[in-house]
Amino acid sequence: METVRTTDTFDQAVEALIFASDVPLRPEDVARAYGEVTGTEHGAAEVEEAVGRLNAAYRTGGRAFRIQRWAGGLRMATVEEVHPFVSALFEDDAAKRLSRSLLETLAVIAYKQPVTRPEVDHVRGVNSDYALRQLLERDFVTIAGRGEGIGRPLLYATTDRFLEQFGLDALDALPTPREIEDLLADPAFNRERAKLLAEMTAPSPIQPAPDSDDAEPDQS
């Protein structure tokens, strides 16, 4: 009985700490906080086991939340199924949508970090000033020091909050980009452009000039 009681207390403490935190909690921090109170030694692995037991209990008990692993930490969040109810009461989903320029800038920083602003601009072909500022303000991106080049430009990198807000445990959880041929052949890539296609191609007054010198493969 004694052992069961101890496990219960441990699991309860783990649950309480994760519940009460505003940010993903590292398992080590949970173990340390528990150890401080009880004067015992605990490791991250024990916390992970407790989380496994808790999530199993949530599943069988029909609880509306689970403990997730984001940004290297543990955080409680509602399950997908209750999303309709939650969004009915808290109508903020639309406001949370990110613009494409924000997403593009973020993608470049996420994969290329640490990276300077001129590098980001070069990849995107446009000035990313505004998008970058927005990302800093939303705490998706932070200043990570200075580069070596002329003027020692500021370097940018993603934050833990970025990982948390995108449901990633760590940076290496980012998917590796597909091969270029796959990408360009994928009809789902840019489906919204299909609509534009008709509009933009129809009224074009200037016809493509078939330059005789150009080796043009099929069409002419």
Added chain:
Amino acid sequence: METVRTTDTFDQAVEALIFASDVPLRPEDVARAYGEVTGTEHGAAEVEEAVGRLNAAYRTGGRAFRIQRWAGGLRMATVEEVHPFVSALFEDDAAKRLSRSLLETLAVIAYKQPVTRPEVDHVRGVNSDYALRQLLERDFVTIAGRGEGIGRPLLYATTDRFLEQFGLDALDALPTPREIEDLLADPAFNRERAKLLAEMTAPSPIQPAPDSDDAEPDQS
């Protein structure tokens, strides 16, 4: 079976809404949100019943939280028994975070160092006594000598620990006034502010007094 399924969904939605809310939720609001999604009619009493069932399930399941009724609304909070764990973690956590007034004071010292307390107060427009003491305690700031003025006021400067905690290699990795302007650039950032910023980040007019007794390496 049908009835049980319905109760489950209802209870789950109630649980999710109370869990996710930023404020105590009125049972009527919970009932209305549920009804909006399912197209059915529900009352506050049903919500109260669901809360009763949920709390009973939490008790038998050994959950670390209950749904409480505070300020006329429903909200989830940890149980008394786990309080020692929660406070052990968050007291510790508080030490890791910096309040806005601390950050402001630190920013002024970082850019104007070495700087006296009256100068910091002048820039911030408020008394920085408390913030300064906190910064000294956290070892973000240290005493760097005495100024020349009346009463030879103490001079403050940032520490290596400050650099380390903010991920800076050296002080010159801090954004320059020009870069700060860019980072904060918004239409409201007017000339007046830019001028102040330049003043504020300019080297302090008061130089550390070269105490003849002190063996100061390079500068004199």
Added chain:
Amino acid sequence: MHRVQLDQFEGPLDLLLFFIRRDEIDVHDIPIARIADEYLEAVRVLEHVDLDAAADFIYTAALLIQIKARMLMPRPELDDEGEPIDPRQELVERLIEYVRYKEAAGNLEGRFEARHRLRTRGQAADQRDELAPPVEVTYRATIFDLVAALGAAVERAAQQSETVRHEVARESFAIDVQRAWVLSRVQGGGASFGALVARRSKPFVIVTFLAVLDLAQRQAVRIVFGLDPEDFAVEPVAGVTSVDDAADEPSFSAAA
């Protein structure tokens, strides 16, 4: 019309990519002459509309024209090893890199949306609040926080240095006047207190607040607390359109 269309593109590379995908062009063998002309046409439209937004597009258009010119040269340029250089090479590499990040951006968007179908615990549902009300909002500090804090200090200092002491005309409001005003305003079915006093002066807000409390005490209105902890609704009570003030109390007023 055209502007709306071009706004759909994130930048010059995005527009270029559109042409390539539309015509199912092999990205490694772009018919530069044709693409350059089409691109130029699209940019010409943009130029009419918004020169600021056009700058990046015009730069790329110039680049395309330059590549087109180099393609027309009778003898190809050679690299260090004597191999012919394809003038398109650099552009193709940039385009490919851009496509990768564009896909990554789409990927991130999907993740963000999936993540936000899950809600974390609300901020208020915490026993800590009950035990010790938060003294100060705290932050996890980054260099940007430091910079933002500096910005805030500058802003405050700027405001202080700019402050001109305006002689504000003394306003005064009588509670009985405000009672009647509140009653008239809520007759249609109630209003939030915040809406009633929006953009009003401090004395107006204070006296109106006292008037509402007074009305509630007389059961001429109902005060209803809802989801917003910083506001409440003032609802009319059926049949009450005025309060009889024949009785006691002297007119209560506040002034700036």
